[in-house]
Amino acid sequence: MKICIYCKTVDQEKFKGVEHVMPQSFGTFGSETPTLNCVCDECNNYFGRELDQALARDTLEGITRYKKGIFSKEQRFPKNVKFELEETEENGEYGGTMLGGYDPLTGKPIGVIPQFWIKNIKKNKWEKYRINQIRELEISDEIYGSVGPGKREMRIIGSSKNEYDDVLSELKKYKIPYREKEMLSPPPFIEKADPTGKAELRINIIGNINRKIKRALVKILFNFSTYILGEQETLKSAWDKARNFVRNDEDTLSGRFSQEPFWDGQETKHFRFESNSYNIRIENKNGNVIGIIQLYNLFTYEFFLAENYFIPPEKETAYRLTPGKKPCKGIKMKIS
Ligand SMILES: [Zn+2]
Structure with a gap:
């Protein structure tokens, strides 16, 4: 039995x-x-x-499967594991940029994803959000510390003008007072890419x-x-x-x-x-x-x-x- x-x-x-x-x-x-x-x-x-x-x-172990050629049947990205560009002199102000990790369907690395940053004065650090998190944001002095009107530091990072515009329109939609700026110059890792578009990135994986x-x-x-x-x-x-x-x-x-x-x-x-x-x-x-x-x-x-x-x-x-x-x-x- x-x-x-x-x-x-x-x-x-x-x-x-x-x-x-x-x-x-x-x-x-x-x-x-x-x-x-x-x-x-x-x-x-x-x-x-x-x-x-x-x-x-x-988990990092689960994501490593993709690199080893075991792929997922659906495209669902991890919530618990984050990929970030290392904070090095070379990466400059892009240090901490969120990257996409690995595509669960193909195992291919995914570079910069469209994202929005707000400086948290209380913690003296940038808080970073994916485009789909913008709708949940509540910008208040209580959370991000108090600054003069229009003085809050924010930025948009994307790997193309289209991605920048996508984030911008999402911010407008949810009435987040982003003052439009010129796009930052392309990230250094994109400039360093070889003619096939590949670049070597030093990344941190946080889980x-x-x-x-x-x-x-x-x-x-x-x-x-x-x-x-x-x-x-x-x-x-x-x-x-x-x-x-x-x-x-x-x-x-x-x-x-x-x-x-x-x-x-x-x-x-x-x-x-x-x-x-x-x-x-x-x-x-x-x-x-x-x-x-x-x-x-x-x-x-x-x-x-x-x-x-x-x-x-x-x-x-x-x-x-x-x-x-x-x-x-x-x-x-x-x-x-
Ligand atoms: Zn049982």
């Missing part, structure tokens, strides 16, 4: 699909793609909608790891633990905290993230394995079971899957998953 490892339902009618240990949006791994039969369809659908999409679309993203990552680790240890193991109460965090958004699981290499002793700061794979590992550490995950050589996330608990040492396992290839498996070696 099947029991769902997340909600513990025993309704046998609810096990029609399979759960992929690694969400399918990150690819599959041939005939050995790790899947589970012990996640009910209700939980599976809920995860697909709530967690997997957030991980795939709204934050919210609860949903954490839950999505813990789900992969919980799935992986079940795949390695069997559902009889992860159904035990030692795993409840992880289960309830993923499924019911209960108490946050402790964890940390770093840019440490994933493969201890094999990778260093300067030497890393190929950046097109996903690394996952479960192990005993300081009296707890820890799950570690890293996608595309980006951040290494560590979570306490089961506290004051341990798994049999021979079950401490690591996988390297590369889309389209069979998983590479490893077990922990004790060198004495």
Whole structure:
């Protein structure tokens, strides 16, 4: 009889699909793609909608998929990850300009997007808005600090006259008192472009790891633990905290993230394995079971899957998953 490892339902009618240990949006791994039969369809659908999409679309890892040739089926841009031009002397007053990131349909980089800036006197910084955010703006002394009439500093940035005009007409429509100025001279990165229009940009990518993203990552680790240890193991109460965090958004699981290499002793700061794979590992550490995950050589996330608990040492396992290839498996070696 099947029991769902997340909600513990025993309704046998609810096990029609399979759960992929690694969400399918990150690819599959041939005939050995790790899947589970012990996640009910209700939980599976809920995860697909709530967690997997957030991980795939709204994280640096998700966006990196596009660069690696895994594209989205629809053009939806991340809300949680921002691309900005670096604040360098070279970029001058364009430092902080918002860029479009990567096109989810093609993986191609998108340069400057039409945008509107207002100087916030209170915070002494420019606040930046996309054209579609203009309608929500409320320009007041309370938010942006007080300045004399007509003295508020504002600017429009776009990569063409058309984009400038689009922002301008949006400002007029919502009665934002922008005093028309000449367009700024073309941004330096456009002048530097080679004849095909390509320019090398130094950009900052700003993201934050919210609860949903954490839950999505813990789900992969919980799935992986079940795949390695069997559902009889992860159904035990030692795993409840992880289960309830993923499924019911209960108490946050402790964890940390770093840019440490994933493969201890094999990778260093300067030497890393190929950046097109996903690394996952479960192990005993300081009296707890820890799950570690890293996608595309980006951040290494560590979570306490089961506290004051341990798994049999021979079950401490690591996988390297590369889309389209069979998983590479490893077990922990004790060198004495
Ligand atoms: Zn369930």
